[in-house]
Each structure stands twice: as structure tokens, then as C-alpha cells.
Amino acid sequence: MTGHGGGTGDAPAVRPGAPATTGTSAAPVASGAPDASAPSAVPASGFGAFVARARAAGALVVQPRMGMADPLRMRDGLRATRDADAVTVGTVTLDSYTRTGDLEAARRALAEGVGLNGYPIATHPADTTRAVLRGIADARFPVQVRHGSAMPEHIVRALLAVGLDATEGGPVSYCLPYSRTPLREAVTAWQRSCELLASTREYGASPHLETFGGCLMGQLCPPSLLIAVSVLEALFFRQHGLTSVSLSYAQQADPRQDEEALTVLGRLAGELLPDVDHHVVLYAYMGVFPRSPGGARLLLEDAARLAVRAGAARLIVKTTAEAHRIPTVGENLRALETAAAAAADERARPALTAGAPGPCAVDTGIEAEARALIGAVLELDADVGRALVRAFAAGYLDVPYCLHPDNAGRARTSLAPDGRLLWSSVGSMPIAGIADGGGPRPPILGSAGLITALSHVQRTYDDRAADPPRTPLPPPPTPVPPRTTSTPRRELGLTTP
Amino acid sequence: MEQHAVEQHGKAEPTGLEVVVTTMASDSHTWNLVFLQLLLEELGHRVTNLGACVPDELLVAECRRIEPDLIVLSSVNGHGFNDGMRVIEALRARPELARTPTVIGGKLGISGSGTPARQRALLTAGFDGVFEEGGSVLDFQSFVGSLPAAASRTLPAGSGVLL
Numbered sequence: 001m002t003g004h005g006g007g008t009g010d011a012p013a014v015r016p017g018a019p020a021t022t023g024t025s026a027a028p029v030a031s032g033a034p035d036a037s038a039p040s041a042v043p044a045s046g047f048g049a050f051v052a053r054a055r056a057a058g059a060l061v062v063q064p065r066m067g068m069a070d071p072l073r074m075r076d077g078l079r080a081t082r083d084a085d086a087v088t089v090g091t092v093t094l095d096s097y098t099r100t101g102d103l104e105a106a107r108r109a110l111a112e113g114v115g116l117n118g119y120p121i122a123t124h125p126a127d128t129t130r131a132v133l134r135g136i137a138d139a140r141f142p143v144q145v146r147h148g149s150a151m152p153e154h155i156v157r158a159l160l161a162v163g164l165d166a167t168e169g170g171p172v173s174y175c176l177p178y179s180r181t182p183l184r185e186a187v188t189a190w191q192r193s194c195e196l197l198a199s200t201r202e203y204g205a206s207p208h209l210e211t212f213g214g215c216l217m218g219q220l221c222p223p224s225l226l227i228a229v230s231v232l233e234a235l236f237f238r239q240h241g242l243t244s245v246s247l248s249y250a251q252q253a254d255p256r257q258d259e260e261a262l263t264v265l266g267r268l269a270g271e272l273l274p275d276v277d278h279h280v281v282l283y284a285y286m287g288v289f290p291r292s293p294g295g296a297r298l299l300l301e302d303a304a305r306l307a308v309r310a311g312a313a314r315l316i317v318k319t320t321a322e323a324h325r326i327p328t329v330g331e332n333l334r335a336l337e338t339a340a341a342a343a344a345d346e347r348a349r350p351a352l353t354a355g356a357p358g359p360c361a362v363d364t365g366i367e368a369e370a371r372a373l374i375g376a377v378l379e380l381d382a383d384v385g386r387a388l389v390r391a392f393a394a395g396y397l398d399v400p401y402c403l404h405p406d407n408a409g410r411a412r413t414s415l416a417p418d419g420r421l422l423w424s425s426v427g428s429m430p431i432a433g434i435a436d437g438g439g440p441r442p443p444i445l446g447s448a449g450l451i452t453a454l455s456h457v458q459r460t461y462d463d464r465a466a467d468p469p470r471t472p473l474p475p476p477p478t479p480v481p482p483r484t485t486s487t488p489r490r491e492l493g494l495t496t497p
Numbered sequence: 498m499e500q501h502a503v504e505q506h507g508k509a510e511p512t513g514l515e516v517v518v519t520t521m522a523s524d525s526h527t528w529n530l531v532f533l534q535l536l537l538e539e540l541g542h543r544v545t546n547l548g549a550c551v552p553d554e555l556l557v558a559e560c561r562r563i564e565p566d567l568i569v570l571s572s573v574n575g576h577g578f579n580d581g582m583r584v585i586e587a588l589r590a591r592p593e594l595a596r597t598p599t600v601i602g603g604k605l606g607i608s609g610s611g612t613p614a615r616q617r618a619l620l621t622a623g624f625d626g627v628f629e630e631g632g633s634v635l636d637f638q639s640f641v642g643s644l645p646a647a648a649s650r651t652l653p654a655g656s657g658v659l660l
Contacts, residue, residue, distance in 0.1 A: 096525065096576060100523055100550055102523065105522075117576065177527065177549070325604075402527070447539055450535055451532060454528060
């Protein structure tokens with residue numbers, strides 16, 4: 001929820017007058033959020049409670065993506081995450097055989113020692129996984145399972161069996177972009193999975209579920225659709241019994257557009273989920289990543305600063321290895337600490353926050369588009385799952401460049417030179433004319449244009465890393481912050497294989 | 498055709514190839530597939546894009562149904578080598594696909610760029626080309642360019658004229 005720390009006068013040490021969520025009509029809506037709403041909705045323990053406590057203390061929670069097939073290495077990774085110089089939560093990322101439900105392939109790969117790209121939680125005996133977590137995962141260090149499955153019941157059963165109760169995904173966000181499962185089946189499977197997860201509340205647990213709807217394809221999806229799907233998935237989770245959720249949004253290519261988007265997401269979440277513990281989680285860029293360690297680091301630092309400015313409570317980091325391979329624990333650790341340091345630095349920037357109104361005071365129509373999309377979907381059916389299925393069938397929701405047969409596939413996007421995402425075509429989505437100002441839409445991309453757009457962020461940040469003084473930060477003519485100059489060089493030495 | 502999000506881009510030439518673009522069962526990535534479809538269509542070829550997480554049986558069934566001039570397997574999740582070795586065996590086991598030009602590319606292992614040993618193993622297993630990350634698009638284009646145009650072929654697909 002944005003607006004946390006956005007209130008004036010309270011807890012100045014936390015966030016001195018953050019401009020991102022105030023100064024607009026958002027203020028009245030957001031004002032009740034930070035401390036007033038917390039006691040009513042926030043559970044006493046669990047993942048959501050941990051994040052709420054960190055937020056109250058003024059810290060951005062940072063989290064890696066991390067999963068290794070070997071239990072001992074998985075345990076070492078979790079321990080290192082816990083012991084990082086940052087407020088962290090742990091992650092067990094699953095391998096893609098487990099994700100797709102091919103447990104036989106996961107078992108075979110383990111038996112034959114073939115490399116797996118994550119932790120096979122449904123294949124290792126539950127006792128093994130309990131031993132991985134023992135003495136590490138607890139109320140002070142919650143661990144979330146990240147998977148990517150359109151049909152996650154086997155995963156939810158496996159994580160509950162080892163004492164975990166936090167995971168992520170969604171009936172749309174883990175179906176359309178990442179599977180060929182019919183949407184209707186994914187909705188049914190996610191409904192059962194939500195109910196299974198929520199059933200642990202009977203035993204005093206506080207299960208937590210995060211939407212992945214703020215990512216959709218990772219890049220080239222305009223913010224309004226990301227926000228709409230994230231909010232709709234959170235409403236789906238609530239309908240099926242979850243009382244602690246988080247809403248995701250993935251960093252895109254223009255910080256101003258992202259700041260506006262995160263502010264809108266927080267506002268809509270506050271409005272539509274008033275009775276549920278919730279927070280906004282930002283994903284560091286999910287598209288084609290800078291190749292240079294310096295570029296990757298700058299992009300991550302921008303994500304952390306964005307999270308602080310726009311009131312996200314948690315950030316999932318990316319590492320300097322992202323463009324090349326699955327990161328090591330050490331690379332993840334450095335990413336966590338880099339992000340935490342950048343967040344603290346951003347929070348301590350009184351000059352900028354107290355000064356000119358934040359750039360996100362500009363309203364480019366993201367909120368109007370997101371409201372139109374959410375409203376159109378919710379009108380289709382009182383049941384959120386059925387409404388989602390009907391919405392995709394009607395093309396009211398249409399994920400650009402998504403190949404899934406249940407996606408209408410008529411929406412297209414492109415990237416302005418400054419990184420702003422634009423619709424080239426909205427297909428049948430009910431947002432024509434809302435944000436385009438009546439001007440001509442940018443042309444449909446071909447293969448070369450697509451590659452240029454997909455690599456825009458990579459190119460921009462690699463260039464910035466190669467030429468640091470041009471860092472286009474508006475505020476002070478301070479020479480160059482020591483951190484951005486010295487560290488990339490150090491990282492070069494450390495990360496070059 | 499409309500089933501897939503990326504509509505025909507550019508004009509398919511009469512001499513264009515019939516191409517199946519696909520990934521494998523465990524791989525959920527699709528940008529690589531979207532790009533390959535656009536690229537091949539701009540070169541005048543017709544593409545059937547099978548999308549994410551294609552099970553082996555579906556992959557083989559679609560290729561048997563379409564009898565393409567070229568099969569392009571693309572994978573970036575790190576399981577590509579393992580999955581590719583299995584899939585090529587299944588494809589080559591079908592008489593009508595035994596000689597269909599079939600290539601694989603992307604990020605095929607979980608630890609960085611390809612090794613010569615990995616490439617050799619894939620070629621030995623039956624692939625006609627291996628295009629691992631890093632400047633391989635041009636190599637791929639020239640491979641595609643080296644294939645005989647569809648209309649000029651007098652023999653049905655898989656008759657052994659190519660290799």
C-alpha cells in the first residue's frame with residue numbers, strides 16, 4: 001500500500017515527507033493507511049506481519065530469487081540471505097520441472113545428477129526440506145516459495161507439508177505468459193490452491209499470497225494492465241480465503257511512469273482490499289538485463305530508490321549475473337545489500353523530497369486505464385475467476401505478445417525513446433482513447449524493433465555504467481557519489497568468472 | 498493463425514519455408530519465440546508458433562501434422578540441452594521427421610555459454626545446427642538461407658536431399 005510513511009508529521013525518521021504518494025488527491029485515501037489500518041488487518045505473525053513491521057520501522061524488505069537443487073546449498077543460501085546486511089526475507093525458487101508438474105523428470109534429474117534450475121520441493125522428502133529450513137526459517141525470517149506454476153496444488157501441498165505458508169503467482173499471471181494450460185483450468189486450480197493455503201488459518205497460521213500479475217511477460221506491458229491484473233488476482237485471492245496478500249509491479253523502462261504506476265497500484269489496493277492485510281512488492285526489472293555489472297547495479301539501485309519513493313514495502317532484487325546465468329549466493333547477497341543501501345540512501349534525501357513536487361504528480365492516464373480495465377472485468381461476473389475467464393475471451397484483457405491460445409493477441413505495445421511504454425494497439429480492451437490523447441499510435445514493431453525495445457533497458461544502463469557522469473539525476477550537481485564509481489569496478493573483479 | 502498472438506508479419510513468399518517454432522516442455526519463456534516468428538516471417542516464411550511449455554508428444558504430433566521444412570527449437574531456461582537431447586530422439590524416431598532440418602538454440606545450460614562438447618553432443622544426437630547465445634542470429638539466418646526454397650523442392654519433406 002502506498003502512502004505508508006506518506007503521512008506528514010509521523011515518524012519523520014522513516015520517510016520524511018515522501019512526495020510520491022502525497023501532494024495529489026491521493027492523500028486523503030492514503031492517509032489512513034500507515035498506522036491506522038495496520039492494527040486491524042495485519043496478522044500477528046507470518047510473512048505479511050514481518051513486512052508490515054519492517055515498513056513501520058522504515059525499512060524496505062529485500063528478497064532474492066534463489067533456488068538450488070542440493071539441500072545443503074539451499075540451506076546455505078537461505079542462511080546467507082538471513083545474515084545479509086539488510087532486512088530480508090528468504091526465497092526457495094523451484095525448478096521448472098516441478099513448476100510444470102513433471103515430477104518424474106525432476107526425480108530423474110536428481111537421481112542422475114543433471115543440473116536443475118531450482119529446488120524440487122515436491123521431490124525431496126519433506127524431512128529433507130524441513131532440515132533445510134530448521135533453525136533458519138522462522139517468524140524473524142519468513143521464507144516464500146516462488147514457482148511459476150499454472151497448476152500449483154502439488155506445490156502448495158508440498159510447502160504446507162514442510163511448514164511454509166507464503167508463496168506467489170496467480171491464475172492469470174502464471175497461466176497466460178508461462179504455460180499452455182487453459183485459463184479456465186488454471187482458475188480452478190488456483191482456487192483450490194488458495195483454499196488449501198487459506199485453510200491453514202484454522203491452525204493459527206497467517207498464509208500469504210503475492211500476485212505475479214504485475215509482471216506479465218516481464219517487459220513491454222504497459223502499467224495499467226499490470227496494475228489491473230495484479231489487483232484482480234488479489235481480489236481472487238481474497239475471494240478464496242486469503243487475508244494477507246501482496247500486489248506486485250515490475251520495474252519498467254521509465255522511472256516516472258513506474259512511480260505513477262506504483263502510486264496508482266497502492267491507491268487501488270487500499271480502496272479495493274480495505275479489509276485485507278496487503279502491501280505492494282516491486283520486482284527489479286524482469287526483462288533483458290544489462291550485461292555489465294555496473295549497469296546491472298545501477299538498474300537495481302534505481303529499483304530500490306523507486307520502491308522507496310513510491311511506497312512499495314518489499315523489493316525482489318536481480319543480480320549482476322542476471323544477463324548471463326543463474327546467480328551465485330554471493331551475487332545475490334551483494335544485490336540484497338546494494339538494494340538496501342540504495343533504499344536507505346533514497347530515504348535520507350530530504351532535499352529532493354521536501355522540494356519540488358515529485359514528477360509523479362503528473363497524471364498520464366494510468367489510473368483511468370487501470371480503473372476502466374478492473375471495472376469492466378468485475379462487471380462480467382460476481383465471481384472473480386469466472387470474470388477473468390470471460391474477460392480474456394472477450395478481449396477486455398489482452399496481454400501484448402502473449403502466445404497463449406486463451407489470449408486475444410491483438411494488443412501491441414512499443415517504447416518511446418525515453419522508455420515510456422505506449423500502446424500501439426489496445427485490441428478490444430475498454431481503454432481506447434483514455435491515455436493516448438487522440439494522437440496517432442506508434443507503429444507495430446517488427447523483429448528488429450522488438451529486439452531494440454526488448455534491449456532498451458539493457459542498452460541504457462550499460463551505457464550509463466560505461467559513462468557514469470551522464471547519470472541523468474535531476475537534483476544536485478554533486479560530483480559523483482563514491483559508491484557508483486568505485487563499486488562497479490570492484491564488482492568486475494569479483495563477478496567475472 | 499489468429500490463435501497465436503503474433504499475427505503474420507511481413508508477407509509469406511510462395512517459396513517460403515513452412516517452419517515450426519517451438520520451445521520444450523519445461524520452458525516457459527516466449528520472447529525468443531515471438532522474435533523468431535517475426536524474423537522468419539519477415540524473411541518470407543510461414544510460421545506455426547507452438548508457444549510455451551510444449552510437451553514432447555504435442556511437439557512431435559504437430560510436426561508430423563505440419564511436415565515442416567524446418568523445425569526451430571529455442572530454449573532459454575537452462576534445461577535446453579537435457580530437453581533437446583530427449584526431443585531430437587523422439588523427432589528422429591518418426592520416419593517422416595527423420596531428416597527434417599532441425600535446429601536448437603538459446604541458453605541451453607544452467608551455467609553460461611555453450612561448450613564445444615555440448616554442441617557436438619547435440620549435433621551427434623541429430624540436430625542440424627546449434628545456435629547458442631551471442632551473435633548467433635546471423636548464423637541462424639544464414640543457415641535458414643542455405644535451405645532450398647520450398648517451391649523448388651521436388652521431393653517431399655524429409656527425403657534426404659538436405660543432409
